Every structure is written in C-alpha cells, then in structure tokens.
Amino acid sequence: MTLKILTVDDSKTIRTIVKRAFSPYDCEVFEAENGVEGLSLASKIKPDLVVLDLTMPVMNGVEMLEKMKADPTLKAIPVIMLTAESGRDNVLRIVKLGVNDYIVKPFKGEQLIQRAEKILKLEPKKEDKTDELLERYISQKDSYYIINLPDKITKVVMVEIENVLKKTMESLAKTGICLLNLLNVADINVSLVKVILQVIEECQKNKVKVKLVGSQQMANELKGFSELERLPIYTTFEDAIA
Amino acid sequence: MRIDLRSFVTNGVKEVFDKMLSMGIKPVEISPTDTIEGSKVVGSVSFAGAILGSVNIHISDQLSKVLAAGMLGLSPEDIEGDDEVNDVVGELSNMIGGYLKSRFCDAGFPCELSIPSVTKGSDFRVESLQWDTREKFGFEPDGGRIIVEVFLKRGA
Numbered sequence: 001m002t003l004k005i006l007t008v009d010d011s012k013t014i015r016t017i018v019k020r021a022f023s024p025y026d027c028e029v030f031e032a033e034n035g036v037e038g039l040s041l042a043s044k045i046k047p048d049l050v051v052l053d054l055t056m057p058v059m060n061g062v063e064m065l066e067k068m069k070a071d072p073t074l075k076a077i078p079v080i081m082l083t084a085e086s087g088r089d090n091v092l093r094i095v096k097l098g099v100n101d102y103i104v105k106p107f108k109g110e111q112l113i114q115r116a117e118k119i120l121k122l123e124p125k126k127e128d129k130t131d132e133l134l135e136r137y138i139s140q141k142d143s144y145y146i147i148n149l150p151d152k153i154t155k156v157v158m159v160e161i162e163n164v165l166k167k168t169m170e171s172l173a174k175t176g177i178c179l180l181n182l183l184n185v186a187d188i189n190v191s192l193v194k195v196i197l198q199v200i201e202e203c204q205k206n207k208v209k210v211k212l213v214g215s216q217q218m219a220n221e222l223k224g225f226s227e228l229e230r231l232p233i234y235t236t237f238e239d240a241i242a
Numbered sequence: 243m244r245i246d247l248r249s250f251v252t253n254g255v256k257e258v259f260d261k262m263l264s265m266g267i268k269p270v271e272i273s274p275t276d277t278i279e280g281s282k283v284v285g286s287v288s289f290a291g292a293i294l295g296s297v298n299i300h301i302s303d304q305l306s307k308v309l310a311a312g313m314l315g316l317s318p319e320d321i322e323g324d325d326e327v328n329d330v331v332g333e334l335s336n337m338i339g340g341y342l343k344s345r346f347c348d349a350g351f352p353c354e355l356s357i358p359s360v361t362k363g364s365d366f367r368v369e370s371l372q373w374d375t376r377e378k379f380g381f382e383p384d385g386g387r388i389i390v391e392v393f394l395k396r397g398a
Contacts, residue, residue, distance in 0.1 A: 010357075011333045012326070013313050017262075020315055055336070057357060084340025085355065089347055105337045106261035 003027045003120055006047035008038035008064065009082065010056040014105075018051050021109030024159045025122040035059025039067055042074055049120055051112065054083040054094070065097050078119045080112070110155045124159050130167050137164045139181075141237050145172055146179045146213075147199060151186040158195050165202045172208045179240050182214035182233070188221045197227055211240040245349055251297075251379045251390050254341030258334060263312040265383050272380035278302050278389055281364040283327060285335030291353030293346050295375075295394035298368050299335050305386030306331055324362060332358040338390070353397065 005027050007018040019029045030045055032038035036059045042050060050068070054061040061081060068074040081094050081102040094102045101115045116122060137160065139146045145168065150157060165172075172178045180199055185192060196212065203210045212233045214222070219233035234240035252269050259267040281303035288296040301309065310330040311318040321327060335358040343355045361368075374395040381388045 011336075012329045013310075013333045016314050055355070055357065084336050084343075085347075086341070086344040089352065105340060106258045108261055 001026075003049070003122070004045050004047040005029045005049050005051065005116075006032065006038065006042055006045065007051045008032045008035065008056070008061070009051075009053040010034055011053070014053065014082065017109055018112065021112045022116075022122075024125055024156045025113075026125050027122070033058075035061065035064030035067075038064050039074075042068065042077065043071075046073070047077060049116060050077055050079045052079050052081050052099075054081055054085070062097060065099065069098060080115055080119070082107070113155055124163050130163075133160055133164050134167065137161065138168060141179070142241065144175060144177060144179055144237075144241060146181050146237070148181040149185050149192075149195065151184050153185065153187070153189070153191040153195050155191075158191070158198065161195055161198065162202075165199065169202070169206050169208070172203065173206045176207065177209045177211060177241075178203060179237060180210050180212050181237075182212060182218055185214070185218070188218060193222070193225045193227060196222075200231075213237055213240050245346070245351075245394075247375065247377055247392060247394075248379065250342055250345045251338075251392060254338045254345075255379075255381055255388070255390060257341065258337045259383060262334070262337070263309060263383075265312065267381050267383040267388075270380040270382050270387075272378055272389065274376075274378055276378065276380065276389065277367065278387065282306075282362070283331045284361045284368060285331040285358055286361070286368070287335050287339030287358045288356040289339070289343055289346065289353040289394075290356070290397065291351070292397050293351040293353045293394060294397040295373065295392065297335070297339050297342060297393075298391045299331065299338060300368075300389040300391065301331060302386055303362075303364075305383070305388070308386070309334065309383075328360040328362065332360045335360075342392075351397075 005022050007015045007029060009015050010033050015031045022029050030041055032041045034056045052061045065079060078100040081099045082105055084105045086104040100119055103111060137148055139148060200210045214233045216235055222228045256267055259265045278300045283301050283306040285299045286296055306327045307318045307321045310321050310327045313330045314326060339355055343353060346353055373393040376393050379390045
C-alpha cells in the first residue's frame, strides 16, 4: 500500500529534501506551506506520517500539532517535528508536545528516513524505473555481469541495489558469477560494508558467487571489518574472472 | 557578555554546509571592512530576548546559485529564477541562526528567533547601529566566499 507522507514547511527547499528522501520508497508525498494548509490537507488525505516544521508563518507547527491532537480523526497520525533549534529548552518543549520524534536542522534525508522507519514500514517503490537503474548499476564484461557501486553509498543506493538485484538475479544465476565493482567508491564506511553483504547474501541465496573488484587500499581497509576480512578483493576485472 | 561567538558561528556554519550540502567549508581571516563585491544575496534572522541582535549571511550571486542547486539536487544551470535562491539562502540563514540561538539559550541567554528574510542586489551594505558586539567571520566553501556578520547586545 502506498504510504501518504505530508510535509508541512514554509520552505520549498525543505519540502523538496523531504520529497527526495522518500522518493525511492512506495510513498506519495503531499506538501503544505503552513499549519492552516497542513491541517486542511491532513483532514482530507489522512496521511500515514506528517513531517512538520516548527517555525512557520500563518500557523506554526506547535499550533498545528495541538489542533491535530484535539481532533479525534487526526490525533493518532504520527508526527516528526523539524526544528532549527537544538537548545535544551526547545527540545524539552517539543518532546512535551507529544510528537513521535524530532529532527534538528540541518539534517540529511537519510536521517529522516531512519526516523520514519521507526514509525512506518517503508517499502521500495513499485514504480518501474528498472531500465534507468540497470543502466546506472549494471554493466557487462564478456559474459559476466558487473554491479557498479557509486562513489557514495547512501540508504537510497542500498534500496536501489536491492531492486536491481531482484530484477537481474535470473540473469546473474545463469552465469553463476557476478563482479561487484568497488573501484568508484570514495568512502569506506559501514554503509559500504552493509551493501557488500547485502549483495553477497542475495546472490548466495541464488547460488551466484560474488567477486569483489577494488583498489589495493580498499582491500586493506576492508580487512578491518570482521565480516569481510576473509573475502579476496581483486584489483582488476581480468584477475577476478581468471 | 561571555560568549565564544567565533566558535559558535564556525561550528554552526560548518555543520549546516556539511549536512545540507556535503560541502567542506573553511574559516578565513577577514577584516571588518571586507565585503562581498558585486551582486550578492543576504539572508538575515534576528534574535530577541535576553540577547538582541541579528545574523546576516552574505553570499555572492554566483555562489548562491551553486548552493541552491546543491540543496535542491539540481545543477546550477537549472536555477533560473530568484525564488529557489531566496528560499535556500533563507533556509541556510534559519539553520545557522537556529544553531546560534540554541547556543545562546544554553549559555543562559534565552531568546526567540525570527523568520528569515532575504535581500538581493549589488553595491549595498547592511548597517546596524548601537550594538555591543559587531563581528564578521569569513568562510570559503569550494570556489566562493561567505561572510557571516553578527550584531548583538544584551536584551531586557
């Protein structure tokens, strides 16, 4: 079921960031510029989550939240509050308002999704963007498929890789081997380890062997992660195929 | 007023640029008379309470488009009108002002923060009179310069 997310913020920039954060998921994002518009839209669409700014003209986030809590048809809707102020008093005030969670600006889209996932079950978007994703992540060398990871691994990338694997697993299974290209990855971090393990696990289920291709420096650094310490990393595709 | 304004401003600006734009930004020494030459955008927010004042963020026109594009996930060529730039500069000012306000409150100077305003043009200065503190801080993100100007005095 497509989830309805309502972003209420006077800044188009923040509404755009919220929309972009939810874009890989099966969600429809509705926008309102202030509390008055937000309340009206919330009554109409009954969203599954409201991402509500605290400071807005016309009607601010506190007033909108109070009105939602006073309305039997809206009071159960979860709310994540956004605020530019991280001071102790402000945080205490927000917590007392009865919000499900709050995020202090500046924030990254990934942070919002992490918080939303504590409240909702977000599913990858069903919309068929297969061709675009395949073009971005999959290439071929001889008869082997290569899964190309981008320079930065984000939550969005992890969801997209999950979708790509679902779409290509049948083809990968026919060759029995796939190459995971780490040569473009700039940062070695926990997200990268997670996505490598995600690919290996999914491929193992389908009896596909994964060979990692990356720089020598990356091979050395990934050995620091216990989950990957025994996994060989080849420095060229030729070595991996041989 | 015992406030480490330099550290508050530096940490606030760095955090906002890192989280919202994934952009490294380094503080640079500037003189009190330094300004952004040519066409620029200035985002402002004000504080009122135990501390009174304002913070003005001066950004060159060209850099403001780069920042707007970065925040909105577009390329700078796609930023055609002023609306996107004004909204992004306003939001950056709100976040930097919010960070300062939070630090002021935690330091024992409770105050409220105004909604941001944005001014665009060339060859203008922001003048404020009779402040206890008036400081300017320079920052250099990739290929540009930002000046953060803070005016403060004790409130009631």
